[in-house]
Amino acid sequence: MPRPVVDISGARYSRLKVIKLHEKVKDRGARWLCKCDCGTETISWAWELKNGKKKSCGCFNKEIVKQQKTRLSHGLSKTRFYRIWFAMKRRCTESKNELFKKYYIDRGITVCEEWLTFENFKRDMYSCYLEHIEKHSEKNTSIDRINNDLGYTKENCRWATNEVQNQNRRNREGN
Ligand SMILES: [Zn+2]
Structure with missing residues (x-):
């Protein structure tokens, strides 16, 4: 029996707001369409949102790198x-x-x-x-x-x- 997918649409994880289910992947869970605070849409696994592995569309990391360079x-x-x-x-x-x-x-x-x-x-x-x-x-x-x-x-x-x-x-x- 595949595990049922928990609906997380509407939830917010750091900069990402979950919009809707993108796809279910056998044995691996679900991927969700999210919208980042910067306006970019991105597809994320539920687990990477939940454990904080993914906090943005990628703009967060870019900002950090830029800050380090500036510093x-x-x-x-x-x-x-x-x-x-x-x-x-x-x-x-x-x-x-x-x-x-x-x-x-x-x-x-x-x-x-x-x-x-x-x-x-x-x-x-x-x-x-x-x-x-x-x-x-x-x-x-x-x-x-x-x-x-x-x-x-x-x-x-x-x-x-x-x-x-x-x-x-x-x-x-x-x-
Ligand atoms: Zn972003």
Whole structure:
């Protein structure tokens, strides 16, 4: 016996108002014609409406993406802090670059998954960055891996002056 379809016409789920039954699909339930607050009509499964998987015709997600882009372009994206994050990711992923490949990729130096998202990197490293540049200036602040054989993670990174970086380099080369 197929389960009877519960009538949800007229119900509202976030931005979507259910207009009428679109079709019943054997063993999978029913799809409903909905109208989004933005005016676009869309077909949705009842389950995706009920568990919040679908909140709009797609306009909601587009707005979020747009907001994030705006925030980046008007927020930190032009700052040195952002460029440091961007360069760090490049070093560990851009295998076409021979130096990156030799010193990072082939050695298994990676950026931890969390830090692939700028917001997470900022959460972990921004306040100590600000402290460091206050003492040593922006130019004299770069990201340093405490253990050179390990990758970029919160535990293994700190801000260092050029002097400290050079000192580390000399120590490594001396080994
Ligand atoms: Zn919409």
